[in-house]
Amino acid sequence: MNKTLLLLAFLSYFALSAQTFNSTDLRVTKDDLTLNTYEKDSTANALVLYEQGNSYFHKHDHVLITEEKHKVKILKNEGFEKAIIEIYLYKNNSGTSKEEIKDIIATTYNLENNELITSKLDKNNIFTEKYNDNYSIIKFTLPNVKPGSVITYSYTLMSPFMWNYKDWEFQSDIPKLYSEYRASIPGNWLYHKKLIGTEKFVINNSEIKKNCLTSFNGGKADCEESIYAMKDIPAFIEEDYMTSERNYLARIDYTLKTFKSMDGIVKNYTKTWKDVDKEFKTENGIGRQLRKKIDFETLLSPEIINNKDALEKAKAIYNYVQNNYTWNGDYKLFSDFTIKELTKTKTGNVSAINILLHNLLNQTGVSVKPVLLSTRPNGYPTKIFPVIDDFNYLIVKATINGKDYLLDATNKFLAFGELPYKCLNYFGRQLDFKEGSQWIDIEPQSLSRIIYMANATINENDEITGTVTDKLTGYDAYFKRKSYFENPEEYVDELINNTPFIDIYNHESSTTKKTENSFSETYNFEYTIDDNINLIYLNPFIVKFFKENPFKLQERTYPVELGYKRNYLYNYVIDLNNKYKVQELPKPTGIVLPNNAGDFSFSTQQLGTKVIVNFKLSLKSVIYPTEYYPYLKEFMSKVVDIQKNSIIVLSKN
Incomplete structure (x- = not known):
């Protein structure tokens, strides 16, 4: 009798200790609903039990398809925000091509009085909002969410933009038990693949699939099919003294390098810095404004213009721009602007104000170069190949008596030679239309x-x-x-x-x-x-x-x-x-x-x-x-x- 009771107690304990979340697929198990803590992170508000992404090109019409599946456990009230889903869809400037979404399925699972209750998303509660000229947002909120709920949702994203291959984030602000991404890429589309973060893959396999793609003229292509997976991924928690989380979040990014069509035509999407320098020199935005001649005699006093001391002259010109022109808060590096408009309105974006500073210094005999930056919150710019979208700021480098000074005239409180703290992101790209651009270090010039x-x-x-x-x-x-x-x-x-x-x-x-x-x-x-x-x-x-x-x-x-x-x-x-x-x-x-x-x-x-x-x-x-x-x-x-x-x-x- 005693032995039997002891055995039953042991089996009960074993059954209890063996309870675990299902992190292998989208099925919701009883353990998923009854377990309400995550022992590896007791502070977690929610927990991703399972997620999978699968990106591939349609065999015939070559549309990029991404299928996503997500299963999330809500642990606390603060985790309710994970039941609010936002999906960004891109369209080109003309609006002729755009991404679309279909097959949205979302369900909330609850255990009430030991009975499984399911609540499905009503299609009428899926909304579309305009985000900006190029993006719209699909929004929906899963119903009947409470602490202990498990939510699942899935959808299919259709994209005509082959250059915009789906990136995948394995890590987020909540822990994840399992995250998997499958990527199928035809051999005639070459992408730069960038792996970011310190988390390790438990699966990192690739194989070749024959004839995954066909064209109207009978051409065929093979695909590289890759599977990447991580498990037991800790939450990424921001703390003081860090740059953008984008620098460290475990993820995989793709940038289209080259496309070779079935008829043999090759188009390069990722250029060299030599190509980019040439484009900057001739384009109508930054390149044209950097070449713009300014009637500096109407802006600067004769005392400044005739100053023989190059450093004092540069400081005076810097103070003039700093005190007479106001930054409008716009970080857009390539938005439409003209120096002429800036001198009339006295307000403009970062590029306009600092290009005015550049041109005034240049025309009064000071050696200057424009420098492209990515600010600390914006993340590191890619150094392996040019990604112009990585940059969001422009400053000026002045060389006077053999010493370099990094200048930004958008801030009323900066001393000459200081940059805003947000610009201390280690390196920038110095533009030079004669000798070619190069990377330079961005370092504080004075001791704090x-x-x-x-x-x-x-x-x-x-x-x-x-x-x-x-x-x-x-x-x-x-x-x-x-x-x-x-x-x-x-x-x-x-x-x-x-x-x-x-x-x-x-x-x-x-x-x-x-x-x-x-x-x-x-x-x-x-x-x-x-x-x-x-x-x-x-x-x-x-x-x-x-x-x-x-x-x-x-x-x-x-x-x-x-x-x-x-x-x-x-x-x-x-x-x-x-x-x-x-x-x-x-x-x-x-x-x-x-x-x-x-x-x-x-x-x-x-x-x-x-x-x-x-x-x-x-x-x-x-x-x-x-x-x-x-x-x-x-x-x-x-x-x-x-x-x-x-x-x-x-x-x-």
Whole structure:
């Protein structure tokens, strides 16, 4: 009897422990509905159980067909957004060719009172919206979705655009158990294939299928049929200090290189940079505007034009464009614009403003080159071959007395030679219609440093009073200048509100120009000591560089990209005036990152009646690879802990 009960208990336990999601196909099993947690990621709001894409060309009419199937488990209320489906459909500029969708099937599965309830999508609840001139959106929301639901949906996408072969994302902001993509590509269509991300394939197979394609004249083509699959794919979670997720999200991208028709005609879609340079030189957009002559004598003062100092002249022209023309917020690199229109309206996109700067510098004798960029949120541009759509920004490189300066006149707070932080994306393509274009590095040209000096004393009224003086350089100064000059009163109010237990007054800034290379300010502070206590616990950090650790992930699969190197220095001196004596000082400490990629030190000492605190932090790399992440996480945890919990203990004499 006891043995039988023991066996039944074991079998019950085994059955329970063997429960698992079905990640092999679109079928919804009982386990899919009864399991409501994902042990590998307890924070997940939803979970992709299974998904598959299958792209191929129709054998006779050569339309690109993509069939998609998705099965998703909704784990929490926050996962409901995964039941809202949006599918983007492309059409050409003339509207003569467009993508279409058919066979949309969507169902929600729920388990209610141990009974399976299915809710199917009504076709009348499928909507089409215009997104822009080239895209429309198909939208639908699965019905009766709640925590515990499983949703499935599938559809077929028909595309006449062979250059727009379907890309596939294996990774998203929720975890996936299984993601598979099948791609069939005829041999006469050659694509550049780019694999992105660090996740590994569990399936990566290809084989040749004979005569997959035919033409009206009897021509035939073989196809390469590939299967790619990943399993147990973690969610991609964004964190501070990163560029675009497009740089790291596990996916496969296709770019059409060459098409060879059945009659032997070859058309190249992916060009060389030599071809692109030639097109830029002759095209009516950027190329034409870069060659546009400007009546600069009507725009610039004789004092600027006749200045013999090339650097001072360039700075004056830069300031003229910066202060007299306003960026309209448009990033479109190739949208219609003219320099003539810009000089009339005084407002324009990035290309217009910086090409005006380029032409004015060029016509007044300064050596300049335009540079194409992709901003940090836009992702890295492809370096293997030209993909012009990768770029969304244009700046100017000026070479003066043998030194290069990277310029962007769209921002009112940038110093000469500074670029917006969004442009620090490592490299850009310098255009040169005579010598040919080339890649150049995009690096900060000035050191970024924050220095705070706090001097305090304990006065006769048992009040701690003092002065804070700070100086910032580089990008840290730019952020401060921008915040201060946009609204000085609001800036000071925020400074006061950030220190609720300390009174701040007499704020002054010695920085008078919003485009200076640095920023400096001073202010007084005061707080009162409670007379009724014998011991005073004093945190010396009036200013904290980091209020919390920016690195919180258990594991980060992409690098930490700071954009620029950072240095922080904090010095605090308090004179006890023989009214108090030191009972305890925080212990000195310090950490060095591997390969000396960063360090910080913290020390305290007493000299006579004064207590001196020194804190120094240096992050010496612009990029920290993923293997540095656990060290950086611990490093910054210690930095935050020191600022929050370093306490000087004083007692009355």
